Amino acid sequence: MIKGKKILSLLLTLAIGGSVLAGCASTENKAKGENNKPINITYVKAPLNVPSIIEKNKESFEKEFEKDKIEVKWHEITSGPQQTQALAAGEIQFVHALGGTSAILAASNGVDLKIINVYSRAPKAFMIITKNDDIKSSKDLLGKKVAGPKGTVLHQLLLGTLEKDGLKQDDIEFINMGIPEALAALNNESVDVALLAGPAALNAIKAGGKVVANGEGIVEGTIVTAVSEKFLKENQELVNRFKKVHEDTIDYINNNLDEAMEITAKEVGLTPEETKEMYSWYDFDSNISDKDIEELKRTQEFMLKNGLQEKEINIEDLIVK
Incomplete structure (x- = not known):
């Protein structure tokens, strides 16, 4: 009878030990990311x-x-x-x-x-660009169609540039659109000005556009x-x-x-x-x-x-x- 109890105790010990080891392995696997989401x-x-x-x-x-x-x-x-x-x-x-x-x-x-x-x-990478020869500075944006993405660094650049010259957004016709769409609108002359950055700005300049302003002194x-x-x-x-x-x-x-x-x-x-x-x-x-x-x-x-x-x-x- 005593011998049977010893065997049962040994089996329980092994079972508990195995459970602990399994638990440690499970924790380790989780730490390694086996169950982690992408x-x-x-x-x-x-x-x-x-x-x-x-x-x-x-x-x-x-x-x-x-x-x-x-x-x-x-x-x-x-x-x-x-x-x-x-x-x-x-x-x-x-x-x-x-x-x-x-x-x-x-x-x-x-x-x-x-x-x-x-x-x-x-700051230099964000630009206001035009192909309109009548626009020589930001003061000339009065009443013009300006396309660009609303609520972005480029939009902040536009409003900051207008503010420097005593203008506000209501003084222009602002059209909310993405950078590729704004570049296309500038190229087909459906807008006077586009808010552009990076390669789109560089491509616009190569196609005859001129920079009215960039972010220097206005926005980082x-x-x-x-x-x-x-x-x-x-x-x-x-x-x-x-x-x-x-x-x-x-x-x-x-x-x-x-x-x-x-x-x-x-x-x-x-x-x-x-x-x-x-x-x-x-x-x-x-x-x-x-x-x-x-x-x-x-x-x-x-x-x-x-x-x-x-x-x-x-x-x-x-x-x-």
Whole structure:
């Protein structure tokens, strides 16, 4: 009888031990990402988002997370409002290259959004372009048809330029449309002016357009990378690894500029020389500086003043320290 009890005790011990080991294995597998959902990232290559182009081409995030069996999916969503809607719906985890204006507007409307780094700053890359010989300065925009994307850095540039000359949006005929559509409208002369950036701006200039103004002295053109606070809290290590891959990509570009320009040129339809010229307009340092925060504050003030934003928010609350 005693012998039977000893055998039963041994079997129970083995069963419990096996259960504990199985539990540890299950936890370990989960940590490795066997049960993790895919990581969804927005892919925005315009105006000239060299890091994203390189990261997608080199499969940088795929290589980082494949060891954890986490699938990476890219989604070409270029509209700021659509990007933040996808973030709010949980369809996108990393909004990679989101206009500062769109980030602030979304947050002010209740979207759960945190800025994890600055993607770029490029005041020279955002332009107001015309083919109308009568338009020689921003003062000549009075009464003219101007096409471009509403609620973006380009829209902020337009309103800031008008304000410098004592004008406001009501003094022009503003038509809300995307950059490709605005370029087409400018080329077929259905509008007088287009708000353009990156390759579209360069192509417009090559086709006879002239720059009325760019962002210098008006807007920095701050672009950011954002996640939801919920995702951040649940996946802090994953977010840190994402940021590290992005920083490594910037180092790669700096150390292999010619190769990076070749890859980017093929993606955006420019020559390597044109791509390198445009690249010089950009600052891709991902660190969030005090100057960046002040610029985002000025952006909010500007949007509130011009009726583009209703509710004021604390910009510092958006920043992941």
